[in-house]
Amino acid sequence: FANEMDKVIPHKHGLPAFDWILLGMGADGHTASLFPHQTDFNDQHLAVIATHPESGQKRISKTARLLENADRITYLVLGEGKAKILKEISEHSADELPYPAAKIQTQFGQTEWFLDSAAAQLLA
Secondary structure, eight states, rough: HHHHHHHHHHHHHEEEOOOOEEEEEOOTTTTTTTTTTTTTTTTOOOOOOOOTTTTOOEEEEEEEHHHHTEEEEEEEEGGGGHHHHHHHHHOOOGGGOOOHHHHHOOOOEEEEEEOTTTTTTTTO
16 A cells, blocks of 8 residues: 555655545544554654554554645544534644644645534534
8 A cells, every 4th residue: 555655646745745635533533543642643654554442443544744745634524522622622732632633734735624513513
């Protein structure tokens, strides 16, 4: 998977660079199968095998480093179960939080968030 991405996707800043990545956020603040307290944000690889903290399910994900090299990241967050985490993300710096969704932002472009009313209900 990583080798294929490296060969096929155009590079910027020494890494494959996606034009646009659409991400969601889990009720625990994870994104792209990168989970709180498990994600190595300095991982130099392009892909990682992640383990779901509750089910033990194995997943393949792009690393934070690769995601952050995208030109644009859009988060689409839906549902009341995400409201508390979104409130924390809006009130604290990413460095203070364990949530990958709070930390993963494009380094060279635009990061945006789209929320439904249920997810946004605790935001001022």
